[in-house]
Protein backbone atom coordinates (compact mmCIF):
# COMPACT_ATOMS: atom_id res chain seq x y z
CA UNK A 534 0.00 0.00 0.00
CA UNK A 535 1.20 3.52 -0.77
CA UNK A 536 2.27 5.53 2.26
CA UNK A 537 -0.57 7.70 3.60
CA UNK A 538 0.27 11.35 3.22
CA UNK A 539 -2.29 13.22 5.28
CA UNK A 540 -3.90 12.70 8.69
CA UNK A 541 -7.11 11.55 7.04
CA UNK A 542 -5.17 8.82 5.21
CA UNK A 543 -3.73 7.66 8.52
CA UNK A 544 -7.26 7.53 9.99
CA UNK A 545 -8.34 5.32 7.06
CA UNK A 546 -5.32 3.06 7.59
CA UNK A 547 -6.18 2.79 11.30
CA UNK A 548 -9.72 1.58 10.52
CA UNK A 549 -8.42 -0.89 7.92
CA UNK A 550 -5.82 -2.16 10.41
CA UNK A 551 -8.37 -2.51 13.21
CA UNK A 552 -10.83 -4.39 11.00
CA UNK A 553 -8.08 -6.66 9.66
CA UNK A 554 -6.89 -7.59 13.17
CA UNK A 555 -10.44 -8.06 14.48
CA UNK A 556 -11.04 -10.41 11.51
CA UNK A 557 -7.85 -12.38 12.13
CA UNK A 558 -8.62 -12.83 15.84
CA UNK A 559 -12.29 -13.77 15.27
CA UNK A 560 -11.28 -16.16 12.49
CA UNK A 561 -8.76 -17.86 14.81
CA UNK A 562 -11.38 -18.17 17.58
CA UNK A 563 -14.12 -19.57 15.33
CA UNK A 564 -11.91 -22.00 13.39
CA UNK A 565 -10.01 -22.96 16.56
CA UNK A 566 -13.30 -23.77 18.35
CA UNK A 567 -14.45 -25.76 15.34
CA UNK A 568 -11.35 -27.98 15.39
CA UNK A 569 -11.49 -28.27 19.18
CA UNK A 570 -15.13 -29.41 19.11
CA UNK A 571 -14.54 -31.88 16.28
CA UNK A 572 -11.88 -33.46 18.44
CA UNK A 573 -13.50 -33.13 21.85
CA UNK A 574 -17.00 -34.24 20.84
CA UNK A 575 -15.99 -37.02 18.48
CA UNK A 576 -18.44 -39.92 18.84
CA UNK A 577 -15.71 -42.12 20.33
CA UNK A 578 -15.54 -39.79 23.33
CA UNK A 579 -19.23 -38.77 23.31
CA UNK A 580 -21.24 -41.75 22.14
CA UNK A 581 -24.52 -40.12 23.25
CA UNK A 582 -25.42 -36.63 22.02
CA UNK A 583 -26.86 -34.24 24.59
CA UNK A 584 -29.48 -31.66 23.71
CA UNK A 585 -28.81 -28.17 25.08
CA UNK A 586 -31.67 -25.67 25.47
CA UNK A 587 -30.06 -22.26 25.29
CA UNK A 588 -27.50 -20.51 27.45
CA UNK A 589 -28.48 -16.95 28.31
CA UNK A 590 -25.08 -15.59 29.47
CA UNK A 591 -23.38 -17.04 26.38
CA UNK A 592 -26.03 -15.62 24.06
CA UNK A 593 -25.73 -12.18 25.67
CA UNK A 594 -21.94 -12.29 25.17
CA UNK A 595 -22.09 -13.28 21.51
CA UNK A 596 -24.65 -10.60 20.81
CA UNK A 597 -23.16 -7.73 22.77
CA UNK A 598 -19.49 -8.26 21.83
CA UNK A 599 -20.07 -8.18 18.03
CA UNK A 600 -22.42 -5.19 18.39
CA UNK A 601 -19.74 -3.27 20.31
CA UNK A 602 -17.09 -4.26 17.77
CA UNK A 603 -19.20 -3.14 14.83
CA UNK A 604 -20.15 0.12 16.57
CA UNK A 605 -16.47 0.83 17.21
CA UNK A 606 -15.68 0.15 13.53
CA UNK A 607 -18.47 2.55 12.59
CA UNK A 608 -17.12 5.18 14.99
CA UNK A 609 -13.60 4.96 13.49
CA UNK A 610 -14.98 5.05 9.94
CA UNK A 611 -17.32 7.94 10.67
CA UNK A 612 -14.72 10.17 12.35
CA UNK A 613 -12.41 9.61 9.35
CA UNK A 614 -15.22 10.22 6.87
CA UNK A 615 -16.47 13.51 8.33
CA UNK A 616 -12.98 14.98 7.97
CA UNK A 617 -13.50 14.74 4.23
CA UNK A 618 -16.99 16.31 4.34
CA UNK A 619 -16.21 19.37 6.46
CA UNK A 620 -15.34 22.48 4.43
CA UNK A 621 -13.13 24.99 6.27
CA UNK A 622 -13.60 28.71 5.47
CA UNK A 623 -10.17 29.06 3.82
CA UNK A 624 -10.73 26.11 1.50
CA UNK A 625 -9.67 26.68 -2.10
CA UNK A 626 -12.12 25.40 -4.72
CA UNK A 627 -10.73 23.48 -7.70
CA UNK A 628 -12.99 22.12 -10.42
CA UNK A 629 -12.16 18.55 -11.34
CA UNK A 630 -13.53 17.43 -14.70
CA UNK A 631 -13.44 13.82 -15.85
CA UNK A 632 -13.77 12.83 -19.49
CA UNK A 633 -12.98 9.81 -21.64
CA UNK A 634 -10.07 9.51 -20.91
CA UNK A 635 -8.37 12.29 -19.01
CA UNK A 636 -8.74 14.66 -16.08
CA UNK A 637 -8.65 18.44 -16.20
CA UNK A 638 -8.57 20.98 -13.41
CA UNK A 639 -9.93 24.51 -13.36
CA UNK A 640 -9.04 27.24 -10.86
CA UNK A 641 -11.03 30.23 -9.67
CA UNK A 642 -9.05 32.61 -11.94
CA UNK A 643 -9.92 30.52 -15.01
CA UNK A 644 -6.56 28.76 -15.27
CA UNK A 645 -6.82 25.17 -16.46
CA UNK A 646 -4.38 22.30 -16.23
CA UNK A 647 -4.09 18.59 -16.96
CA UNK A 648 -2.23 17.99 -13.67
CA UNK A 649 -3.61 19.14 -10.35
CA UNK A 650 -1.44 21.71 -8.56
CA UNK A 651 -2.26 22.67 -4.98
CA UNK A 652 -0.53 24.77 -2.33
CA UNK A 653 0.84 23.13 0.79
CA UNK A 654 -1.26 23.49 3.93
CA UNK A 655 -4.44 24.85 2.38
CA UNK A 656 -7.61 22.74 2.37
CA UNK A 657 -8.72 22.03 -1.19
CA UNK A 658 -12.37 21.63 -2.07
CA UNK A 659 -12.48 19.50 -5.21
CA UNK A 660 -15.70 20.13 -7.16
CA UNK A 661 -15.97 16.99 -9.19
CA UNK A 662 -17.98 16.38 -12.33
CA UNK A 663 -17.85 14.57 -15.65
CA UNK A 664 -18.70 15.61 -19.20
CA UNK A 665 -19.55 12.14 -20.50
CA UNK A 666 -19.83 8.93 -18.42
CA UNK A 667 -19.32 8.21 -14.72
CA UNK A 668 -15.67 8.37 -13.65
CA UNK A 669 -14.12 8.10 -10.20
CA UNK A 670 -11.69 10.76 -9.00
CA UNK A 671 -9.22 8.74 -6.95
CA UNK A 672 -6.14 9.90 -5.02
CA UNK A 673 -4.73 6.71 -3.44
CA UNK A 674 -2.04 8.43 -1.35
CA UNK A 675 -4.80 10.48 0.30
CA UNK A 676 -7.12 7.44 0.58
CA UNK A 677 -9.92 9.41 -1.03
CA UNK A 678 -12.18 8.94 -3.99
CA UNK A 679 -15.38 10.43 -5.26
CA UNK A 680 -17.44 9.57 -8.31
CA UNK A 681 -17.52 12.13 -11.13
CA UNK A 682 -21.09 12.10 -12.40
CA UNK A 683 -22.26 13.88 -15.55
CA UNK A 684 -24.70 16.71 -14.76
CA UNK A 685 -23.80 16.78 -11.05
CA UNK A 686 -21.08 18.35 -8.94
CA UNK A 687 -19.86 16.34 -5.96
CA UNK A 688 -17.20 17.57 -3.59
CA UNK A 689 -14.27 16.06 -1.78
CA UNK A 690 -11.79 17.71 0.59
CA UNK A 691 -8.03 17.29 0.28
CA UNK A 692 -5.60 18.42 2.97
CA UNK A 693 -2.14 18.62 1.40
CA UNK A 694 0.31 18.18 4.26
CA UNK A 695 3.48 17.22 2.35
CA UNK A 696 5.13 18.61 -0.74
CA UNK A 697 5.34 16.02 -3.51
CA UNK A 698 3.75 14.23 -6.46
CA UNK A 699 0.80 11.93 -5.89
CA UNK A 700 -1.00 9.63 -8.26
CA UNK A 701 -4.51 10.40 -9.51
CA UNK A 702 -6.48 7.77 -11.36
CA UNK A 703 -10.02 6.79 -12.31
CA UNK A 704 -11.79 4.32 -10.03
CA UNK A 705 -14.85 3.64 -12.21
CA UNK A 706 -14.50 1.54 -15.31
CA UNK A 707 -15.30 4.06 -18.02
CA UNK A 708 -14.35 2.49 -21.32
CA UNK A 709 -11.40 1.47 -23.44
CA UNK A 710 -8.67 3.68 -22.00
CA UNK A 711 -9.91 3.72 -18.39
CA UNK A 712 -6.57 2.36 -17.15
CA UNK A 713 -4.70 5.21 -18.84
CA UNK A 714 -6.82 7.91 -17.18
CA UNK A 715 -4.03 8.95 -14.89
CA UNK A 716 -2.45 12.20 -13.88
CA UNK A 717 -0.70 13.77 -10.91
CA UNK A 718 -1.55 15.79 -7.86
CA UNK A 719 1.41 18.08 -7.22
CA UNK A 720 1.65 19.73 -3.81
CA UNK A 721 3.78 22.88 -4.02
CA UNK A 722 5.12 25.45 -1.56
CA UNK A 723 2.60 28.32 -1.42
CA UNK A 724 4.81 30.87 -3.26
CA UNK A 725 5.55 28.45 -6.13
CA UNK A 726 1.89 27.58 -6.39
CA UNK A 727 0.92 31.24 -6.62
CA UNK A 728 3.58 31.84 -9.30
CA UNK A 729 2.23 28.92 -11.32
CA UNK A 730 -1.39 29.97 -10.80
CA UNK A 731 -0.65 33.46 -12.08
CA UNK A 732 1.28 32.21 -15.07
CA UNK A 733 4.76 33.10 -13.78
CA UNK A 734 6.29 29.66 -14.19
CA UNK A 735 5.60 26.64 -16.38
CA UNK A 736 4.15 23.42 -15.02
CA UNK A 737 7.42 21.59 -15.81
CA UNK A 738 9.30 24.03 -13.58
CA UNK A 739 6.93 23.66 -10.65
CA UNK A 740 6.83 19.87 -11.03
CA UNK A 741 10.59 19.97 -10.62
CA UNK A 742 10.15 21.86 -7.33
CA UNK A 743 7.96 19.11 -5.89
CA UNK A 744 10.12 16.19 -7.05
CA UNK A 745 12.37 14.39 -4.64
CA UNK A 746 9.32 13.69 -2.47
CA UNK A 747 7.01 10.68 -2.97
Ligand SMILES: [Cu+2]
Nearest residue numbers: 668703707714
Ligand atom coordinates in the same frame (compact mmCIF):
# COMPACT_ATOMS: atom_id res chain seq x y z
CU1 LIG B 1 -12.78 7.24 -16.07
